[in-house]
Amino acid sequence: MDKVSYIGNADVNAIDDLYNTYKNDPSSVDEGWRKFFEGFEFGQTNYEDSGEVPENFQKEFKVVNLIEGYRRRGHLFTHTNPVRERRHYAPNLGIENFDLSESDLNTVFQAGSQIGLGPATLKDIVAHMESAYCESIGLEFHYIRNPKRRQWFLDELELDKRPKFTSDDKKNIFRKLSEATLFEQFLQKKYVGQKRFSVEGSESLISGLDQMVRRGADLNVKEFVVGMAHRGRLNTLVNIFDKDLTELFGEIEGKEFDDDDTFDGDVKYHLGLTRNIEIGDKKLQLTLAPNPSHLEAVGPVVEGITRAKIDDYLESEKEIVPIIIHGDAAIAAQGVVYEVIQMAELDGYRTGGTIHIVVNNQVGFTTNYKDGRSSTYCTDIAKTTLSPVFHVNGDDVEAVAQTFIIALEYRQKFNKDIFIDLLSYRKYGHNEGDEPKFTQPQLYEKISKHPNPREIYKTQLINEGVIDEAHDTSIKNELEGKLDARFEASKKENKVIVTNFLDDIWKDFDYAEEADFEKVIDTKFPKAKLIELGKKIATLPDGKQIFRKVLKLFKDRLKMIESDKLDWGMAEMLAYATLLVEGHPVRVSGQDVERGTFSHRHAVVKTEDEEEEIITLNLLEENQAEMTIYNSLLSEYGVLGYEYGYSIAQPNGLTIWEAQFGDFMNGAQIIIDQFISAGEDKWNVQSGLVMLLPHGYEGQGAEHSSARMERYLQSCADLNMQLVNTTTPANNYHALRRQMKRNFRKPLIVFSPKMLLRYPKAVSTMEELATGSFQEVIDDPRNIQETATNVVLCSGKVYYDFIAEAEKRGVEDMAFVRVEQLYPLPQKQIDAILAKYKNAENIIWGQEEPENMGAWVYMAMNMRHINLKGVSRKASAAPAAGAKEIHLRRLKRLYDNLFQYAAVAAK
Numbered sequence: 093m094d095k096v097s098y099i100g101n102a103d104v105n106a107i108d109d110l111y112n113t114y115k116n117d118p119s120s121v122d123e124g125w126r127k128f129f130e131g132f133e134f135g136q137t138n139y140e141d142s143g144e145v146p147e148n149f150q151k152e153f154k155v156v157n158l159i160e161g162y163r164r165r166g167h168l169f170t171h172t173n174p175v176r177e178r179r180h181y182a183p184n185l186g187i188e189n190f191d192l193s194e195s196d197l198n199t200v201f202q203a204g205s206q207i208g209l210g211p212a213t214l215k216d217i218v219a220h221m222e223s224a225y226c227e228s229i230g231l232e233f234h235y236i237r238n239p240k241r242r243q244w245f246l247d248e249l250e251l252d253k254r255p256k257f258t259s260d261d262k263k264n265i266f267r268k269l270s271e272a273t274l275f276e277q278f279l280q281k282k283y284v285g286q287k288r289f290s291v292e293g294s295e296s297l298i299s300g301l302d303q304m305v306r307r308g309a310d311l312n313v314k315e316f317v318v319g320m321a322h323r324g325r326l327n328t329l330v331n332i333f334d335k336d337l338t339e340l341f342g343e344i345e346g347k348e349f350d351d352d353d354t355f356d357g358d359v360k361y362h363l364g365l366t367r368n369i370e371i372g373d374k375k376l377q378l379t380l381a382p383n384p385s386h387l388e389a390v391g392p393v394v395e396g397i398t399r400a401k402i403d404d405y406l407e408s409e410k411e412i413v414p415i416i417i418h419g420d421a422a423i424a425a426q427g428v429v430y431e432v433i434q435m436a437e438l439d440g441y442r443t444g445g446t447i448h449i450v451v452n453n454q455v456g457f458t459t460n461y462k463d464g465r466s467s468t469y470c471t472d473i474a475k476t477t478l479s480p481v482f483h484v485n486g487d488d489v490e491a492v493a494q495t496f497i498i499a500l501e502y503r504q505k506f507n508k509d510i511f512i513d514l515l516s517y518r519k520y521g522h523n524e525g526d527e528p529k530f531t532q533p534q535l536y537e538k539i540s541k542h543p544n545p546r547e548i549y550k551t552q553l554i555n556e557g558v559i560d561e562a563h564d565t566s567i568k569n570e571l572e573g574k575l576d577a578r579f580e581a582s583k584k585e586n587k588v589i590v591t592n593f594l595d596d597i598w599k600d601f602d603y604a605e606e607a608d609f610e611k612v613i614d615t616k617f618p619k620a621k622l623i624e625l626g627k628k629i630a631t632l633p634d635g636k637q638i639f640r641k642v643l644k645l646f647k648d649r650l651k652m653i654e655s656d657k658l659d660w661g662m663a664e665m666l667a668y669a670t671l672l673v674e675g676h677p678v679r680v681s682g683q684d685v686e687r688g689t690f691s692h693r694h695a696v697v698k699t700e701d702e703e704e705e706i707i708t709l710n711l712l713e714e715n716q717a718e719m720t721i722y723n724s725l726l727s728e729y730g731v732l733g734y735e736y737g738y739s740i741a742q743p744n745g746l747t748i749w750e751a752q753f754g755d756f757m758n759g760a761q762i763i764i765d766q767f768i769s770a771g772e773d774k775w776n777v778q779s780g781l782v783m784l785l786p787h788g789y790e791g792q793g794a795e796h797s798s799a800r801m802e803r804y805l806q807s808c809a810d811l812n813m814q815l816v817n818t819t820t821p822a823n824n825y826h827a828l829r830r831q832m833k834r835n836f837r838k839p840l841i842v843f844s845p846k847m848l849l850r851y852p853k854a855v856s857t858m859e860e861l862a863t864g865s866f867q868e869v870i871d872d873p874r875n876i877q878e879t880a881t882n883v884v885l886c887s888g889k890v891y892y893d894f895i896a897e898a899e900k901r902g903v904e905d906m907a908f909v910r911v912e913q914l915y916p917l918p919q920k921q922i923d924a925i926l927a928k929y930k931n932a933e934n935i936i937w938g939q940e941e942p943e944n945m946g947a948w949v950y951m952a953m954n955m956r957h958i959n960l961k962g963v964s965r966k967a968s969a970a971p972a973a974g975a976k977e978i979h980l981r982r983l984k985r986l987y988d989n990l991f992q993y994a995a996v997a998a999k
Contacts, residue, residue: 113205113206148199148201151192151196151199151201152201152202152203154190154191154192155190155192155201155203155214155217156203156206157190158185158187158190158192158217158218158221159203159206159207159217159221161185161189161190162185162221162222162224162225162226163225163233163234163246164234165181165185166185166221166224166225166226166230166231167225167230167231167232167481167483168181168230169181169184169185169226170225170226170227170228170229170230170483170485171226171227171228171485172228172229172230172483172484172485172513172515173454173485173515174485174486174487174515174516174517174542175454175517175535175538175539175542176454176535176538185226187214187218192214196214197213197214197215197218198213198214198215199213199214200212200213201213201214201217203217204216204217204220207220207221207224207250207251208250208251208252220250221250224249224250224252225249227491228484228485228488228491229249229482229483229484229485229488229491229494229495230482230483230484231245231249231480231481231482231483232469232474232475232480232481232483233245233480233481235475235478236478236480237478241480241502241506241508244502244505244506245480245502248498254494254498255307255493255494255497255498257490257493259558262490262553262556262558263553263558263559263563264302265299265302265303265489265490265493265549266489266546266549266550266553266559266567267567268298268299268302268331269295269296269298269299269489269545269546269549270546270567270568270571271298271330271331271571272291272295272297272298272299272327272331272546273292273295273544273545273546274568274571274572274575275326275327275330275331275571275575276288276290276291276292276295276327278572278575278579279326279344282579283344286344287361288326288344288361289322289323289324289325289326289361290324290326290327290518290519290520291323291324291327291328291451292518292519292520292544293453293486293516293517293518293519293539293544294323294324294451294453294486294514294516294517294518295327295486295544295545295546296486296487296488296489296492296493296514296516296545297324297328297417297449297451297486297492297514297516298324298327298328298331298332299489299492299493300449300492300493300495300496300512300514301328301332301415301496302331302332303493303496303497304415304447304496304497304499304500305332305369305371305376305378306371307496307497307500307501308376308413308500309371309372309374309376310374311410311500311501311504312374312410312411313376313410313411313412313413313500313504314375314376314377314406314411314412315376315377315378315379315401315406315411315412315413316376316377316378316379316412316413316414316415317379317381317394317397317398317401317412317413317414317415318378318379318380318381318394318414318415318416318417319380319381319383319390319391319393319394319414319415319416319417320380320383320390320416320417320418321383321385321387321388321390321417321418321419321422322361322362322383322385323419323451323453323518324417324451325361325362325380326340326361328380328417329363329365329380332378333365333367333378333380334367334369335365335367336578337574337575337578337579337582338578338581338582338585339582339588339589341578341579341582342582342585342587342588343363343588345582347585347586347587347588348586348587348588349587349588349589349590355590355773355776356773356774357590357774358382358384358590358774358775362382362383362384362385362774362775363382363590363593363775364379364380364381364382364383364593364775364777365379365380365593366378366379366380366593366594366595366596379397379593379594380593381393381394381397381593381737382593382771382774382775382777384766384767384774386762386766387418387419387422387426388418388422388423388426388428388429388432389428389733389762389763389766389767390416390733391416391428391429391432391730391733392428392431392432392435392729392730392731392732392733392734392736392737392763393733393734393736393737393740393767394414394415394416394446394737395414395432395435395441395443395446395734395737396733396734396735396736396737396738396739396740396741397414397594397737397738397740397741398412398414398443398737399441399442399443399734399737399738400737400738400739400741400742400745401741402443402444403677403679403718403720403742404677404741404742404745408444409442409443409444409445409507410444410504410507412443412444413444413445413447413500413503413504414443414446414447415446415447415448415449416432416446416447416448416449417449417450417451418448418449418450418451419450419451419452419453419456420450420451420452420453420454420456420461420464420470420513421455421456421457421459421461421464421465421470422456423448423450423470423471423473424464424465424467424470424472424473425456425464425465427729428729428730428733428762429473430473430476431725431727431729431730431731432446432730432734433473433474433476433477433479433509434476434477434725434727434730435725435727435730435731435734436477436508436509437477438722438725439722440681440720440722440723440724441722441724441725441731441734444503444507445503445506445507445508445509445510446503446509447499447500447503447509447510447512448471448474448479448509448510448511448512449496449511449512449514450470450471450511450512450513450514451514451516452470452513452514452515452516453516453517453518454515454516454517454535455518455528455532455535458528458530458531458532460531460532469481469483469513470513471483471511471513474509474511477508477509479508479509479510479511480502480510480511481510481511481512481513482495482498482499482510482511482512482513483513483515484512484513484514484515485515486514486515486516486517486545487516487545487548489545489548489549490549492514495512496512499512517535517539517542519539519544521536550564590775590776591776592775592776592777592778593775593777594740594741594777597741597743598743598778600835601743601778601835601836601837602835602836603772603776603778603836604811604834604836604838605811606811606916608834608836609811609916610920612865613830613833613834613865613866614833614865615825615826615829615830615833615864615865615866616862616863616864616865617670617829617861617862618862619858619859619861619862619863621670621673622666622670622858622861622862623653623858625666625669625670625673625712626649626652626653626658626662626666626669626858627650627653628669628708628711628712629649629662629665629666629669629708629709629712630646630647630649630650630652630653630662630708631646631650631708632646632697632706632708633706633711636699636704636706637699637700637701638697638699638700639698639700642694642697645694646694646697649662653858656857656858656859657855657856657857658821658822658855658856658857658858658861659692659821659849659850659854659855660692660821660824660845660848660849660850660854661688661692661693661694661849662821663821663822663824663825663856663861664693664821664824664825664828665693665695665709666825666861667824667825667826667828667829668695668709668719668746668828669709669712670829671717671746671828671829671832672709672710672712672716672717672718672719673712673713673716673717674717674832675716675717675744676717676744676745676746676832677717677718677719677720677742677744677745677746678709678717678718678719678720678721678745678746678748679720679721679735679738679742679745679746679747679748680695680720680721680722680748680749680750681721681722681723681724681731681734681735681748681749681750682723682724682731682748682749682750682751682752682784683723683724683726683750683751683752683756684723684752685721685722685723685724685750686721686722686723689750689752689753689786690786690846690849692849692850695707695709695719695721696721707719707721717745727759728751728756728757728758728759728760729759729760729762729763731749731760732749732757732760732763732764732768732783733760733763733767735747735748735749735781736763736767736768736771736779736781739779739780739781739837740771740777740778740779743778743780743837744832746780746782746828746831746832747780747781747782748781748782748783748784749781749782749783749784750783750784750785750786750844751783751784751785751786751799752786753786753795753796753799754785754786754787754798754799754800754843754844755794755795755796755797755798755799755800755971756795757783757785757799757800758800764804764807765807767779768781768783768813768839769804769807769808769812769813769839770807770812772810772812773810773812778836778837778838779837779838779839780831780832780837780838780839780840781839781840782828782831782839782840782842783839783840783841783842784842784844785799785841785842785843785844786799786844786845786846787799787801787817787843787844787845787846787888787889788845788846788847788848788888788889788890788940789890789940789941789972789979789983790846790847791972791973791976791979791980792972793972793973793974794970794971794972794973794974795971796972797971797972798941798945798946798971798972799843800945800971801815801817801843801914801941801945801946801947802941802944802945802946802947802949802950804841804915805914805915805947805949805950806950808915808916808950811838811916812838812839813838813839813840813841813915814838814839814840814841814913814915814916815841815843815913815914815915816840816841816842816843816912816913816914817842817843817887817888817911817912817914818842818888818912819845819848819854819870819888819889819891819892819910819912820854820855820856820860820870821854821855821856822856822857822860822861822864823856823866823867823870823912824842824844825856825861826861826864826865826866826867827840827842827866830866843887843888845888845889846889847889847892848889848892851892853892854892866912866913867912868911868912868913868918868921869909869910869911869912869913869918869921869922869925870909870910870912871907871909871925871928872907872908872909874907876904876905876907877907877928877929877930878930878931879904879905879931880905880906880907880929880931880932881905881906881931881932881933881934881994881995882905882906882907882932882933882934882936882993882994883906883907883909883926883929883932883934883935883936884906884907884908884909884936884937884938884963884990885909885911885922885935885936885937885938885951885960886908886909886910886911886937886938886939887910887911887912887914887939887947889940890938890939890940891908891910893940893983894908894938894990895908897987897991898991898994901987901991901994901996902996903991903994903995903996904995905994905995906991906993906994907929907932909922909925909926911947911951914947914950917954919954919955922955926958933993934961934993935958935959935960935961936960936961936962936963936990936993937951937952937955937960937961937962937963938963938964938990939962939963939964940964940965940983940986941964941965941971942964942965942966942967942968942971943962943964943965943966943967944967944968945968945971946964948962948964961993963986963989963990964986965982965985965986
């Protein structure tokens with residue numbers, strides 16, 4: 093009989109603990125247990141052969157089961173809900189459910205040694221476990237498989253290693269709680285009915301964050317990066333990030349922004365801030381990222397910002413801590429939360445563990461929690477990564493402080509995610525103008541009579557003799573006086589200022605003006621050095637076992653250099669190489685980017701035997717910047733948000749996200765609309781992020797054709813981003829280099845090709861890379877300005893389709909002018925080229941996309957000063973046909989419509 097079968101349903105780990113106690117110090121175990129273990133070691137003997145055993149042997153294991161019951165299910169029976177009764181779960185933790193009875197309560201059990209009590213009565217064991225797991229703090233951790241992490245929590249709770257607070261500590265907690273409470277009450281009086289999404293009901297969030305930051309200083313944390321939605325944001329800005337109250341009151345009053353009329357700004361509870369603070373002799377930087385009303389969209393952005401700082405200048409993940417503050421309804425229902433959590437342990441995205449805090453006010457707008465999720469807890473997504481979850485009563489301020497501190501200590505020790513479910517309520521409904529009794533009349537009847545956390549804690553501290561009424565009055569007078577003074581000062585200010593929340597990082601960069609886009613940017617690079625870099629890119633280290641097809645690809649790249657015909661992939665790699673040796677780090681991520689979806693890149697080569705990764709871009713020269721490239725998880729929303737965050741925290745580096753196919757960016761539309769296209773206009777935040785979106789109609793169906801160019805063009809205004817649809821490897825090379833050669837940053841959307849990656853005519857020379865620059869418009873190279881009677885403006889890969897068909901049909905009087913940059917539209921250049929075609933009867937915009945897609949509507953709107961005709965596929969609900977024959981038939985119709993304007997040369 094082995095130990096497991098003998099013990100039956102007793103937890104093996106707990107018995108192992110008891111056995112280890114015996115092994116370490118036999119005298120600590122009573123005589124019966126000693127004899128038992130001596131005869132029972134690893135199943136050498138069975139019960140009958142073990143000699144004398146404890147009288148309560150069978151019940152000992154039942155007590156062990158009871159202890160494990162508390163560890164595994166204690167969180168279901170806590171006092172963590174301040175305003176609702178808990179749901180009832182069966183069976184509960186009553187001793188009768190473990191085959192124990194009241195007659196056993198005064199019996200001494202050796203199992204007490206497992207929880208730090210030594211031999212103890214069942215009554216004391218139960219009381220101890222109730223205190224550890226079933227009061228104001230509940231903990232889910234039983235699913236953690238790592239013994240060290242699991243034991244760490246056992247020690248924290250069962251051995252009561254939880255933080256202890258002195259009288260001074262309690263006064264500090266009370267003061268921070270007072271700041272949070274009185275600030276909200278002040279706003280309620282001064283701005284009646286104004287939306288502010290107050291933290292009332294969850295004020296302990298602020299004191300908890302304060303304690304976390306203070307403990308962070310002790311643990312040598314240098315930075316915290318925080319993301320949160322609007323609930324409690326103003327309070328966090330003021331009382332954690334020390335936002336100037338005069339500025340905030342001006343924002344609440346809706347004063348004009350201190351900028352020209354083109355700047356739109358954002359509402360007060362979306363703005364971000366960075367502050368440098370001191371705690372004792374320690375300096376910390378606190379960053380709160382701006383966030384739109386899309387509640388969880390900021391999560392991946394915070395992770396990207398954090399990783400950029402780790403990669404750029406921090407020595408360790410332990411020096412920076414990302415914190416994401418969720419709502420209970422949002423964390424349970426928003427898919428991007430899952431995407432971000434799945435990044436936590438991935439090489440390309442890990443940030444050393446994130447602290448997730450849920451402000452759980454038990455309702456989503458007007459939706460009851462029972463209608464907002466199917467899971468037991470809103471935090472059940474944490475189990476995906478086996479992350480521990482604290483559930484804590486928001487009315488128990490010291491319990492909240494304890495969990496916030498423990499969460500930070502866990503993160504710093506193990507570099508893993510951890511979750512805190514802060515159970516609370518919201519006093520005024522969704523916003524201060526909402527009437528919550530419409531949908532939750534019983535709950536809000538209770539809330540209307542419920543004392544706030546400050547009043548509860550004040551009573552506790554007075555009863556403990558820590559403070560008195562005079563202390564309370566003094567704090568109230570001081571804080572209310574400060575609020576009144578700043579409120580009066582705000583009346584004297586006429587405008588408010590919105591600064592880049594990462595202002596220190598961006599202090600050496602300018603904001604772009606229209607004239608900046610008319611300048612030719614120097615992207616040249618010495619030809620001899622280019623050739624040298626090209627050879628290094630195409631040369632794999634000796635002595636490695638490389639797949640023969642890969643060897644051929646790299647030999648072909650060397651031949652490109654010899655023949656001076658560079659394809660798309662080679663020019664792209666050279667763009668990265670030149671930037672790397674100039675000191676600009678390059679980061680690329682997306683689905684299958686290491687080799688490229690179309691196997692054109694091969695930036696990462698793996699050996700056949702060991703799968704060792706070789707990145708020749710990191711073997712160029714000493715002191716070069718680093719090339720990092722990662723195949724992402726199958727995510728668009730989360731990954732694009734991450735790369736956006738990375739780009740705004742690393743302006744000196746080229747950050748690229750590539751979609752597997754252009755239309756797949758649909759999954760990341762929120763990031764595109766709220767951050768990439770509008771971030772600078774709302775928050776003064778620049779980004780140099782590059783998005784590579786494969787685009788082009790080759791009969792591969794709807795999702796594999798269109799990157800939805802029209803959507804980006806519709807969002808273009810105020811110089812917010814750049815859109816290019818280039819046709820040569822050289823122009824793509826210069827577009828990428830141009831990103832780092834200006835003293836400002838703009839997102840760059842590249843409608844990158846598929847067909848052109850290996851198209852024989854889509855090649856460039858070293859000279860074009862070395863001495864050229866980005867060409868916004870490319871005239872017809874045939875120099876037919878005098879003879880052309882038709883001019884076709886077009887963009888991207890369709891240019892090659894048009895000229896091939898024109899040659900096939902014998903059309904010689906039609907010029908094809910490529911608009912390589914669609915936004916900002918180089919209208920002066922287009923007009924100057926068109927002016928050369930004095931005999932042109934028709935100016936045509938030709939595109940392969942349907943009429944309601946692509947750039948046609950945009951070009952017609954911006955070229956109203958000429959009679960621009962449009963030729964395209966007919967308007968369509970889907971971007972492209974799924975059948976090859978339909979594709980070819982529509983393509984022929986497109987050509988027929990275009991060349992009806994042309995005269996066909998006699999053969």
